[in-house]
Amino acid sequence: MVLAACSALCAQLWCSPPASGSLGPAPRYVHPGALSLPQCTNGHLMCAGCFIHLLADARLKEEQATCPNCRCEISKSLCCRNLAVEKAVSELPSECGFCMQQFPRSLLERHQKEECQDRVTQCKYKRIGCPWQGPYHELTVHEAECTHPTKTGNELMEILDEMDQSRKKEMQLYNSIFSLLSFEKIGYTEVQFRPYRTDDFITRLYYETPRLTVLNQTWVLKARVNDSERNPNLSCKRTLSFQLILKSKINSPMECSFLLLEGPYDDVKINPVIYHFVFTNENNETDYMPLPIVDSVECNKLLAAKNINLRLFIFQIQK
Numbered sequence: 528m529v530l531a532a533c534s535a536l537c538a539q540l541w542c543s544p545p546a547s548g549s550l551g552p553a554p555r556y557v558h559p560g561a562l563s564l565p566q567c568t569n570g571h572l573m574c575a576g577c578f579i580h581l582l583a584d585a586r587l588k589e590e591q592a593t594c595p596n597c598r599c600e601i602s603k604s605l606c607c608r609n610l611a612v613e614k615a616v617s618e619l620p621s622e623c624g625f626c627m628q629q630f631p632r633s634l635l636e637r638h639q640k641e642e643c644q645d646r647v648t649q650c651k652y653k654r655i656g657c658p659w660q661g662p663y664h665e666l667t668v669h670e671a672e673c674t675h676p677t678k679t680g681n682e683l684m685e686i687l688d689e690m691d692q693s694r695k696k697e698m699q700l701y702n703s704i705f706s707l708l709s710f711e712k713i714g715y716t717e718v719q720f721r722p723y724r725t726d727d728f729i730t731r732l733y734y735e736t737p738r739l740t741v742l743n744q745t746w747v748l749k750a751r752v753n754d755s756e757r758n759p760n761l762s763c764k765r766t767l768s769f770q771l772i773l774k775s776k777i778n779s780p781m782e783c784s785f786l787l788l789e790g791p792y793d794d795v796k797i798n799p800v801i802y803h804f805v806f807t808n809e810n811n812e813t814d815y816m817p818l819p820i821v822d823s824v825e826c827n828k829l830l831a832a833k834n835i836n837l838r839l840f841i842f843q844i845q846k
Contacts, residue, residue, distance in 0.1 A: 582831035587760035656686030712843035714741035720835035765826035
């Protein structure tokens with residue numbers, strides 16, 4: 528019963544839907560971790576999404592996470608997976624979000640991605656600007672009637688120009704990274720954000736790293752949740768922003784590019800974003816900048832961990 532309620536809540540909050548279009552709200556996929564079932568020391572089961580969310584909420588509220596059924600303490604070290612139940616659950620029928628037919632959970636993801644005749648698909652002429660998307664069984668009829676192959680060269684050129692601009696922005700990021708790799712002074716290190724609380728009357732969670740040395744200078748990183756909003760635990764949307772601080776005294780302005788990426792042993796998804804700042808003795812702190820994690824699910828993974836482990840790259844720009 529608890530597992531059923533937990534799975535229903537997970538489906539509402541953490542299951543990632545495919546892109547929606549003219550068909551209205553898109554059906555929901557099974558959460559990637561839905562078949563992983565942590566259990567507390569008393570044997571009560573939780574789905575993976577709810578387990579991570581419980582740990583993240585406890586961190587935000589400065590409380591010990593507890594089992595929603597028996598209120599015993601839960602953590603990544605205290606809970607274990609119940610492989611026998613996971614195997615049994617994988618064989619239980621689950622409803623496809625597109626065609627509403629029942630399939631074993633272990634086969635549902637493949638059905639939704641490759642086999643379902645009602646799954647959302649896109650026109651093959653998307654590459655020349657066709658915006659259509661709809662159920663797979665309508666694809667053949669649409670492509671036979673699609674007007675994009677008959678557009679004039681000038682019309683197609685306008686569409687392709689817009690697509691080229693989008694592609695150009697992506698390439699600019701990768702070209703910038705390759706350019707930075709040719710710099711003379713490059714430094715990187717593993718960083719570990721540790722959770723702390725402010726001294727305010729209403730305390731807020733923030734993160735800070737120990738002092739670290741990169742490019743022969745001493746640095747500190749700080750991070751905060753939802754830009755330090757009052758009650759981030761009440762929001763389903765979770766974000767992290769960070770600030771880079773130079774602790775060393777320098778003789779001249781130090782212009783740097785820097786970025787944070789996932790660490791070598793983490794599975795959190797972070798999109799690379801390059802930030803720039805000129806550090807001086809009088810202006811040694813950057814503004815808070817968004818940590819470009821993919822979504823709130825990935826943010827909860829970070830919040831649920833005892834510490835946040837990332838990798839910092841700093842590139843010094845030589846004049």
